[in-house]
Amino acid sequence: MNSEIICQITEEEWEFKQKDVELNNLETQLAQAELELATFRGELDSFQARYICAIGSRYFELDEIEAEIAEIEAQQNPDDQAAQKKAQQAKAQAKESKKAAGNQRDLKKTPSRFKPTESLKKLYRQIAKRIHPDLALNDQERVRYQKLMAKANQAYQTGDEIGLQSILRQCKKVGDNEKGEIEINKLARIIRKITQIQERLSAVKREKAEIRNSSLYQLKTKVEKAEGSGIDLLAEMARVLDHQIQMAIAKLEQMRLKGNGNIVS
Incomplete structure (x- = not known):
């Protein structure tokens, strides 16, 4: 009887140890996966900022001019429904371009590329392994983890190593508080x-x-591939847009010179 109990306990402990090892390995995989995803997003956000700075502001400028041209043409042809619709669409497009460009159009320097250091990656990985929201034991804990991870994501994408160190210290305090918790069924x-x-x-x-x-x-992939061949694709796109902007400006000025530039806002 006693030997059966001992055998049963041993089997349970063995299964617990196996699952504990599996959990630890999965936690490591998850921390790495979250790091890769955060890096993925950071690189894409960095490229988007570069794109908006180089291209987005130019699209906004071009769309504004074309909206003004369309408005003049609509005024010249008040009974032309197509012209009225085109003016409305052009105005909406200019508004959308302005929103997309945001404050980036006022930047004088091109945004830097996202290149996290190894120490930054290590800190983020440690944080993700300690307080990933999917590892929370309850809803209250999940909310706390989510807030800390949101801060960690922000710090990681801005290269704030000191911020990540501070978050990691908070993570350790969280872990210390949980050591005393008793689990009814750990397995x-x-x-x-x-x-x-x-x-x-x-x-x-x-x-x-x-x-x-x-x-x-x-x-982004096309731009990076072109860079590998020594071609600055964003710069080429910018040159094309600059030419289109100059053509649009010339057309608008010509329309104004003809006395048709009184725009009703």
Whole structure:
């Protein structure tokens, strides 16, 4: 009888140890996956800022001029529904371009590329492993982890190593508070965490696939490929837009000289 109990306890402990090792490995995988996703996003955000600075502001300028031209043409042809519709669409496009360009159009320097250091990556990885929201034991803990991870993501993308160090210290305090907690069924808790991590790993994979399929990422890939051949694709696109802007300005000035430039806002 006693030997059966000992055998049963040994089997449970063995399963617990196996699952604990599996959980630890998955936590490491998840931390790395989150790091890669955060880096992925940081690089794309950095490229978007460069694109907006080089191209977005020019599109905004061109769309503004074309909206003004369309408005003049609509005034010249008040009964032409197509001209009226074109003017409305051009105005909406200019508004959208302005929103997309944002404050970047006023920047004098091109935004820097996102290049996280190894120490920055290490800090982020440690934080993701300690306080990933999917590892929370309850809703209250999940909310706390989410807030800390949001701060960590912001610090990582801005290269704030001191900020990440501060967050990591908070993570350690969180861990210390949890050491005294008593689990009624530790094995069930570990199995639940394993399932949660596996689900999150799948979600991260999907998120990365969605980013890769986005038009912005595909443009980023083209630009980087061109850079490998010594071609500045963004600069070439900017030159084309500059030419289009000059042509549009010339057309607008010609229309104004003819006395048709009184625009009703």
